[in-house]
Amino acid sequence: MRTPLLATVLVVDDETYVRESLAAILRRRGCDVRTASGYDEATRPESLDGLDAVVTDLKMPGRDGLALLETLRERAPHLPVLVLTGHGTVSSAVECLKLGAADYLLKPVEPDELVLVLGRVLGQASLEREVKLLRSGTDGGGRGAGEDGRPLGRSEAWRRVLEMAELVAPTDTAVLLLGESGTGKEEVAKYIHGKSARSNGPFVPVNCAAIPEELFESEFFGHKRGAFTGALEDRVGRFKVADRGTLLLDEIDSLPPAAQAKVLRVLQDGRFERVGDSRASSSDVRMISATNTDLGAAVEGGRFRADLYYRINVMTIHLPPLRERPEDVPILAEAFLERARAQVGKPVRGFEPETLELLAAYSWPGNVRELRNVIERGVVLETSELLGPACVPEDLRRAPAGNHGLNLRASLQAEERRLLEAALERSSGVRRRAAELLGIDERNLSYYLKKHDLQNLGK
Numbered sequence: 001m002r003t004p005l006l007a008t009v010l011v012v013d014d015e016t017y018v019r020e021s022l023a024a025i026l027r028r029r030g031c032d033v034r035t036a037s038g039y040d041e042a043t044r045p046e047s048l049d050g051l052d053a054v055v056t057d058l059k060m061p062g063r064d065g066l067a068l069l070e071t072l073r074e075r076a077p078h079l080p081v082l083v084l085t086g087h088g089t090v091s092s093a094v095e096c097l098k099l100g101a102a103d104y105l106l107k108p109v110e111p112d113e114l115v116l117v118l119g120r121v122l123g124q125a126s127l128e129r130e131v132k133l134l135r136s137g138t139d140g141g142g143r144g145a146g147e148d149g150r151p152l153g154r155s156e157a158w159r160r161v162l163e164m165a166e167l168v169a170p171t172d173t174a175v176l177l178l179g180e181s182g183t184g185k186e187e188v189a190k191y192i193h194g195k196s197a198r199s200n201g202p203f204v205p206v207n208c209a210a211i212p213e214e215l216f217e218s219e220f221f222g223h224k225r226g227a228f229t230g231a232l233e234d235r236v237g238r239f240k241v242a243d244r245g246t247l248l249l250d251e252i253d254s255l256p257p258a259a260q261a262k263v264l265r266v267l268q269d270g271r272f273e274r275v276g277d278s279r280a281s282s283s284d285v286r287m288i289s290a291t292n293t294d295l296g297a298a299v300e301g302g303r304f305r306a307d308l309y310y311r312i313n314v315m316t317i318h319l320p321p322l323r324e325r326p327e328d329v330p331i332l333a334e335a336f337l338e339r340a341r342a343q344v345g346k347p348v349r350g351f352e353p354e355t356l357e358l359l360a361a362y363s364w365p366g367n368v369r370e371l372r373n374v375i376e377r378g379v380v381l382e383t384s385e386l387l388g389p390a391c392v393p394e395d396l397r398r399a400p401a402g403n404h405g406l407n408l409r410a411s412l413q414a415e416e417r418r419l420l421e422a423a424l425e426r427s428s429g430v431r432r433r434a435a436e437l438l439g440i441d442e443r444n445l446s447y448y449l450k451k452h453d454l455q456n457l458g459k
Contacts, residue, residue, distance in 0.1 A: 005115070006270045006284040007122055008032045012042045012056035012068065013084075018107075022055060022084075025111045026118070032271075032282060039063035043071055050279040051079055052243075053102075053122055055114075058085035058092065069099040078236075080121045084109055123201060123244050149194045151187040152335055155325035157453065161188065161317060168315045169195035174267075176312050177290040178451070179319030182369030185290040186248060188319065193246040198286055201245030206238050209254035216259045221266075223275035237274065239266055239283040252289040252312065253298055257305070264308045287312060296443050318450050322364040322371065329360050332368060336375035337387065348379050352388045362396050417452045420445075424454070 009031045013019040016037075023033040034051075036042035038060050054072065058065035065083055072079055080102035085092065096104050102121040105113065151162065168175055169192045177185040186205055193203045211219050222237030238247065249255075255263065266272045267287060271280045289312040298304035322329065333351065341348050351359075355378075364370055378391035389397060419438065427433035435445040449455045 005029045005031050005119055005122065006282045007052035007118075008034070008050055008280070008282055009118070010034045010036060010042060010047055010051055010054045010056075012036045012038065012054065012060075012065070014038050014057065014060045018057070022114070025114060026055075029115050032280065039068050039071075042068055043075075046279075048072075048076060048079075050274065050277055050281045051076070052282065053118060053125070054079060054081045055118065056081060056083055058083050058096070066095065066099060069096065069101060073100045078125065080125045082118055082121055149191055151184055151191055152331050153325060153328040154331060155320075155327045157320040157325050158328055161319055162191070164315070164317050165192050166195060168192065168317075170197065172196075172286050174286075174312050174314045175288045176295070176314075176316045177288065177319060178316060179290075179292060180321050180367055181292050182367030183319040183321055184368050185319055186250065188317065189246070189248045189288045189290065192288060193286075196246070196286065198245050202242055203246050203248070204238055204242035205248040205250060207250050208259075209251040213256045213259070216256065217262070217275050220259070220263070221272045221274055221281075223277075235274075237272075239272060239285060240281065242285045243283045245285065246288060247285040248288045248290065249312075250290045251292070253291045253293045253295060253304060255304075260305045260308050264305065264311060267308075267311050289313075294444065294447050296447050300441075300443075316450070318453070320453065322367045324453075326360055329364075329371065330356060332371055333359055333375055336372045337379065340376040340379040344376070344379050346379050346382065347385055348382050348387050349385050350387070352386045354389045355387055355392060358389055358392055358397060416448065417454075420448055420452060420454055 005026070007030075009026055011019055011022045011026070011033060012035075013022065014037055019035050019037065023035050026033050034047060036044075036047055039062060041047060042054070042056070054068075056065045056068055065085070069081055069083070072081055077100075081100065083096045083101045083104050084107055085104075086107040102124065103117050105117060151158070153159070153162075165188055175189075175192060177188055179185055189205070190203055193199060206220075217223070218235060218237065220237050220239055222235045222240055249263070262272070266283065266285075270282050270284055272283065273280055295304055295309055295313070299306045299309050322332075333356070337348065337351070340346075359371070359374075366373075374393060374396065375387075377393070378387045381391040382388065420434075423434040423437045424431075427437060431442055431445055435442045438445065440448075446455070
C-alpha cells in the first residue's frame with residue numbers, strides 16, 4: 001500500500017483538462033487539492049491560506065508561472081513550488097530554479113513521477129522547518145546514547161526495552177513510553193524514529209507541561225498573522241514541523257481537556273486548523289507519547305480522555321529506573337565523562353575506583369539525567385586526570401552503600417514492589433484477589449505489575 005501524501009496542494013494551469021487531471025492524480029494519493037486557472041486566482045488570499053505546496057504550469061496567458069514564482073517568494077517564501085511545462089529548455093529551467101522553484105518537470109508528466117517528486121519536495125520542506133525549529137533552541141539534546149543512536153546500557157531490563165523499540169520501529173504504530181522522569185524516554189523515542197521508515201524526516205520533541213494552556217493551539221497547530229494580539233507573522237505549529245516524521249509528546253498527561261480533543265482529531269484524520277485560519281491543514285506524523293504517571297488511573301479519574309488513551313497506547317514500553325539497572329551506571333558514566341570532557345575542555349580521562357563505587361551504590365532518584373549532571377559537575381571541579389570522590393556531591397557520598405537512605409521515592413518504590421509480591425503470594429497468584437487485597441482494581445494492578453516487571457506473575 002502506497003503512503004498517502006496528506007498535503008494541501010494548489011494546482012495552477014490554464015487548461016481545464018490538464019488542471020483537473022493533475023488534481024485527480026493528487027486526490028487519489030490523499031491530497032486536499034485546490035485549483036486555479038491562472039495567476040490572479042492563484043494569488044488570492046483564500047487560495048494560499050494553509051497550503052503545503054503549489055504545482056504550476058510555466059506558460060500561461062497573462063502573468064505566467066515565473067510571475068507566480070516571484071509573487072510566492074514574497075508572500076510565502078517557505079512554500080515549495082513545483083513547475084510543469086511543455087516547453088522545457090535549459091534556460092527556462094535555470095530561471096525557475098533561480099526564482100526558488102523546488103523542482104521542474106516536463107509535460108506530459110507521468111502520475112507516479114509527479115507524486116514521487118512532490119513527495120520529495122514536501123519532505124524537503126518538512127526538514128527545513130525542522131532545522132528552523134532546532135536552530136530556535138527547542139531541541140532537547142542527547143542523553144545516554146551511543147554514536148549509532150542506540151541508547152546505552154547492557155542490563156537485561158534495558159535490553160528488553162531496546163528489543164521492543166526495535167520491533168515497533170518499522171511500523172507506524174503509536175507508542176506510549178512509561179517511566180520515571182530522567183529514565184531516557186526521549187532517547188528511546190529518537191531510537192525508534194531512527195530505526196523507522198521516517199528516519200529521514202524530522203523528529204520533533206514537545207514537552208506538553210511547558211506549554212501554557214492559552215498558547216497550546218498556536219504552539220501545536222500554528223497561527224495566521226493577525227490571528228490574535230502579538231501574532232506579528234505566520235507561525236508553523238509542531239504538528240506541521242513534524243510532517244513525514246515523528247512527534248514526541250512528552251508529559252502528555254499535562255494536556256488540558258480541550259487540547260486532548262484537538263490532538264485526537266489530528267491523529268484520526270491528519271487534519272487541523274491554524275489559529276485564525278478557516279481552511280484545514282494536514283500533517284502526516286508518527287506519534288510517540290511519554291509520561292511518568294499512571295494514565296489508566298487518569299482515565300478512570302476523568303482527567304484524561306479514554307479515546308485518546310486507547311489511540312496512543314497501542315504499544316507500551318516501560319523504562320526501568322536507573323536504580324533497577326545498576327550495571328548500566330558505569331557505561332553511562334563513561335559516556336557522560338567523555339562528552340563533558342569535550343564540552344568543558346578538561347583533561348579528565350577516567351574515574352578513581354572509589355568514585356565508581358560511590359556511583360554504583362547510589363539509588364539515583366533523578367535517574368540518567370541526575371547521573372549526567374553529577375558527571376558534568378565533577379569534570380568542571382576536577383583538576384587531575386581522574387575524577388575523584390571529592391568532586392561528587394556530598395549527599396551522594398553520604399548515601400549508605402546498597403541502601404536507599406532517606407530517599408523517599410526510592411523507598412516508596414521498594415515498598416510498592418514488596419506489597420505487590422506479598423499480595424500475589426497471599427492470593428496464590430490470582431490477580432483479581434490480589435487487587436482486592438491491595439485496594440485497587442485489576443487494571444491498576446496490571447499497570448503496577450508492568451512497572452515493577454512482575455507481569456509474568458499471577459493469572
